[in-house]
Structures are given as structure tokens and as C-alpha cells.
Amino acid sequence: MSKNSGFMKALKCRECGREYPLEATHVCEFDFGPLEVAYDYDKIKKSLTKDALAKRPHTMWRFRELLPVAEEPTVGTGVGYTPLVKADRLAKWLGVREAWVKNDAVNYPTLSFKDRVVSVALSRARELGFKTVACASTGNLANSVAANAASAGLDSFVFIPADLEEGKILNSLIYGARVVGIRGHYDEVNRLCAEIAGKYGWAFVNVNMRPYYAEGSKSMAFEIAEQLNWKLPQHTVAPMASGSLLTKIHKGYQELIKLGLAEDSKPVVHGAQATGCSPISAAYKDGKDFFKPVKPDTIAKSLAIGTPADGFYALKVMKETGGASDDVSDDEIRDAMKALAECEGIFTETAGGVTVGTAKKLVASGKIPAEDSVVLCVTGNGLKTLDAVQGRVGEPDEIKPSLREFEELIESDTKVKTK
Amino acid sequence: MAATVRIPTPLRKLTNEQETVEVESATIGTAVEELEGKFPGIKERLVDEEGEIRRFVNVYVNEEDIRFLENQNTPLKDGDDVSIIPAIAGG
Numbered sequence: 249m250s251k252n253s254g255f256m257k258a259l260k261c262r263e264c265g266r267e268y269p270l271e272a273t274h275v276c277e278f279d280f281g282p283l284e285v286a287y288d289y290d291k292i293k294k295s296l297t298k299d300a301l302a303k304r305p306h307t308m309w310r311f312r313e314l315l316p317v318a319e320e321p322t323v324g325t326g327v328g329y330t331p332l333v334k335a336d337r338l339a340k341w342l343g344v345r346e347a348w349v350k351n352d353a354v355n356y357p358t359l360s361f362k363d364r365v366v367s368v369a370l371s372r373a374r375e376l377g378f379k380t381v382a383c384a385s386t387g388n389l390a391n392s393v394a395a396n397a398a399s400a401g402l403d404s405f406v407f408i409p410a411d412l413e414e415g416k417i418l419n420s421l422i423y424g425a426r427v428v429g430i431r432g433h434y435d436e437v438n439r440l441c442a443e444i445a446g447k448y449g450w451a452f453v454n455v456n457m458r459p460y461y462a463e464g465s466k467s468m469a470f471e472i473a474e475q476l477n478w479k480l481p482q483h484t485v486a487p488m489a490s491g492s493l494l495t496k497i498h499k500g501y502q503e504l505i506k507l508g509l510a511e512d513s514k515p516v517v518h519g520a521q522a523t524g525c526s527p528i529s530a531a532y533k534d535g536k537d538f539f540k541p542v543k544p545d546t547i548a549k550s551l552a553i554g555t556p557a558d559g560f561y562a563l564k565v566m567k568e569t570g571g572a573s574d575d576v577s578d579d580e581i582r583d584a585m586k587a588l589a590e591c592e593g594i595f596t597e598t599a600g601g602v603t604v605g606t607a608k609k610l611v612a613s614g615k616i617p618a619e620d621s622v623v624l625c626v627t628g629n630g631l632k633t634l635d636a637v638q639g640r641v642g643e644p645d646e647i648k649p650s651l652r653e654f655e656e657l658i659e660s661d662t663k664v665k666t667k
Numbered sequence: 668m669a670a671t672v673r674i675p676t677p678l679r680k681l682t683n684e685q686e687t688v689e690v691e692s693a694t695i696g697t698a699v700e701e702l703e704g705k706f707p708g709i710k711e712r713l714v715d716e717e718g719e720i721r722r723f724v725n726v727y728v729n730e731e732d733i734r735f736l737e738n739q740n741t742p743l744k745d746g747d748d749v750s751i752i753p754a755i756a757g758g
Contacts, residue, residue, distance in 0.1 A: 263723070275753040277677040278712065280723040282754070432730075439727060442752045446676045538722060541734050555732065557754035560722060 254318040255292050259283040259459050262561070270318075272376050272451060274458040282557070283459045285316040293507050301474070308364055308467035310474075314503055315467065316460045317371045323400045324367020328467050330355050332475035332623070337591035338604070343611045346621035348481070349588070350472055352628070353596050358395045358419065359629035360388035360597075361493065365464035366396045366453060372460040373451035379403060380450045384441035386434050386489070386550045387416030388628050393453060394425035405450065407437050412549060415632045433544055435555045465493045469500025472623055473510050480504070480515040483622040485607045487599045488519040488528050488573070489551040491562030497625070498565045514569070518615065519562055520606030521575040522546035522598075528559045532573035537563055547578045547636045548598040550628060572615035576605035582640055584608065585630060595630035603627070670728075670747035672698065677753070681706045690749075695726060696739035698749065713751065725752045 259268040263281025274283055296313040304310040308328025309321050331351045339347035352361040366389070373381055382405040383393045390406035397404035406420050410429030420427050430437045445455040453461045473480055480501050486494040498517045504510040521529040524546025527539035539559040544552035556562070566573055576584065581598050584605030589595050596604070603624050610616045630637070647653040669689040674682050682688060688705070692698035703710035715721050726733045727750040733741045743749070 275677050277680070280677065280712070280721055280753045282723065436730065439750065439752055443673070443750065541732055555725065555754065
């Protein structure tokens, strides 16, 4: 095991502040509070400067001082720096002055934001000497663990709900991962994995490696800020499953402010959920600071976590930044997926539909003022959830290879422009 | 009458590394008291000052979260499995 701890100081309980060594452990022994990596920001400030950044490649690892690895990363070194797309046509659909899409639907290598967290978790797992990595997943994480483990020569076990979208299952099997389908929903997979992790000596990226893993999400915030020329966005809308991404985007912005890389323009962070699994959004609407667990029933399976581990902190971040939360139905999710595709040429999965659809609701309710600018975090790719839109986006017209038939088809369609 | 409680890793220092413990109590609430009698100090790990299960502690009876049952009044019967699990992250 590496003695050097890089820019990290310790693991620290978010509830009581007790400190623990930088090992594969995620829970405070005293109150079960989640452990988080504490950094040496004075040391980081000297190393992470705009001059230094100018010389680094465009991957998430440009910000490596703020990511919890002791040495240079060894897994997923090409991850991140996805496009931030100025979305003028989508802005009109949303009813807002300016919109940007942070497009992690094209993240490398497995087309979701999970590559960010996995490259951190696996790089750290290697530093700690693990040979087998594992995860509990709603699909995207499983894909990313399987692929990144394969490229690093690590063995992987992924645990998923057995009824996941076929695309997401195949996208794990192809890499040679051991895929275990659990007859139950994600919360049950999660519970089982917590018990397995206690028994087997593996690096479970979202169990015992969680303090490192979760930090990878901050890179999305760092990139957004740099891509906006170091101006923090007025509003950011993030999807919420466990609530971790939203809290880490906020943390990322705050770290840039702390390091003097961005001005404190009071960035507001909003959270999006699917109505069929909306414990955090429901708590927000009820003015509560803690959620009530639910049993998920939504097409947004990647967000279907009924007992969100970071729900408490997500609610806190929204409250502190003046953000809001809302949720959208399955039909609204599909409409929003279609709107993003038709306006910007970006095909997102259901979770992206949740983000875009919720953003529209937040604009309509004035929570995001129409004269403001918003960044939407699109976290996954539509090619993985084809079943969600199958039969709902129209069917192709079919004709013989005959010009006459084509002309008849065109004449019957008044919308087609013939010039 | 006995239910089996699976002790999570962070609490095993209190149970002399025992992974499972038998309890005779009729509800989760009284089982917590029973555990405290056997392993002093375990109660404050599970329950906050107001007597509520701590917000990062999840308790399951036969795979079901007690928040979907009757919380601390959830009954226990012979052969039940009780799991105590820290909340974990998304996926």
C-alpha cells in the first residue's frame, strides 16, 4: 500500500467529524455517518493554478489535486471533459434566456457520468492493493465498472436488479464482468451488497470505496466552470438518485471558489427526480429536511433509488443555495428526451429526460427565472434505454424503391418542405 | 423465541467480533434495549438522542426496511432475520 497520500489528509465523518485513515472504509464507526475525503487545500492551491491547467490534457484528471488518489491515476485516464453545449433551441423550449447542456451522454468509455466516479474508485482501489472490484448498480455504474476493470486487468463483479434494460445488461456482460442479477429493486441490491462487502475483501466502488468514488462527480462541476471561462453558472439542474451527484457538483463549485479559481457568484443547484421515485423532491415540497423512503416505479431506472443515501445532504444543498426540486411523470420524461433530441441532436437516456423535463417545470414555476442562464447535467446515453422510447417516437415510412411511391408519400405529408 | 441480528462490520468491535447475535425481544425497539444489555454502548450507535433510529442507519426485518413496516414497533418472531446496514450511495 502506498504511504504517500497526495493531497488527501484523512477520511472524515460528515456527521461528527471523527477522522479515519485513508483506507477502504465508508462509514463512521460511531454514528454510521458517511465518510468524506478531507484535503490539504493550502497544498492544492500551490499546485492547481490556471497556468498549470493550461499545460494539461483535456480529461477530468486535469483537476487531479481535487480528486482522491495518492499518485497519478492509473485507471480511466482518458475520462471526462465532455462537451458543454450551448443549447439555444432547447432554451426556447424550456422558456429560459440561456441554456447549456453538459453532455456526459458521450463520456468515455461507457457513455455516462459514471466513468468519472469509477476511474477515481478503481485508481484508488489499485493503490490500496485490490485485485477484484465490484458494485451495486442500476446499470450505468455496472457498465463503467465492467469496462474500466477490463482495461485495467482487474476482476469485476457487478450486482444489478434482474429486470434492468437489456442494453444495460449486455453492456456489462461484453467486458467479461461477472454479472449477478438480483430479483428485487436497487435498494435491495444495495442492501445485499453492503452485506457482501462486509464479508468479501473486494473494492465495492459504491460501498467501501464510496468516499473516493463519490468525489469523482466533482469533476463535472470543475469542467462546467472552466468551459464557462471560470464563471460559475447561475443555475445547475442535476438528476437525483442517491443525491450524491448534486451534492458533489455543489462541492466542486465551492472548492473552485475556495481556491480562487472562480468568483463566488452564488451558484444555485436544483435537483430533478422522476415522480415514480421522488423521495427527495417530495421532502423538498413538504419543507422537510429528511425524506421518507419509497418503492420505485418509474421508467427512469437509473434514478430508481427509494432510500437515497445522500438525500439529506441534497436537501441541505438546495436549501443553502436557494435551489428547488421537482419531479416528472414517465410521459414528461419521454417528451423531454424527445425535446433534447429534436432541439440539440442529443439522445439521452431516461435520466436526462428527468433533468430536462424538471428544468422546464422549474422555469414554469419561476424557480429558475426566465431571464437567467441554466446548465443541465445530462448524465447518460439514450442508446442504453431504447426500450423506454420504443414505439413512442413514430415509425419509419416504408415504400417500394419507386419515385412515384415516394412522391405520393411526400404529397400526403403537408409538413415536408420540397425545396 | 429468537430472531437473528446480523451485526455490520462497524459495530463488531462491540460484539467481540460476533457477526450474528440472537435476540428474544418481541419488537425492534425492545431488541435494541436487549442488545444494549448484552453489548453496552451499541444503543447510542443505533439510536439518536430523541430515541429515533439514526438517519444513516437502515434496519431490515427479513429483507424489508422497517420504515415500510412499523418502525421500532415492528414485531419480531422466531426465525426472523434482522439486518442493520449503513445507508450507501447510488449506482
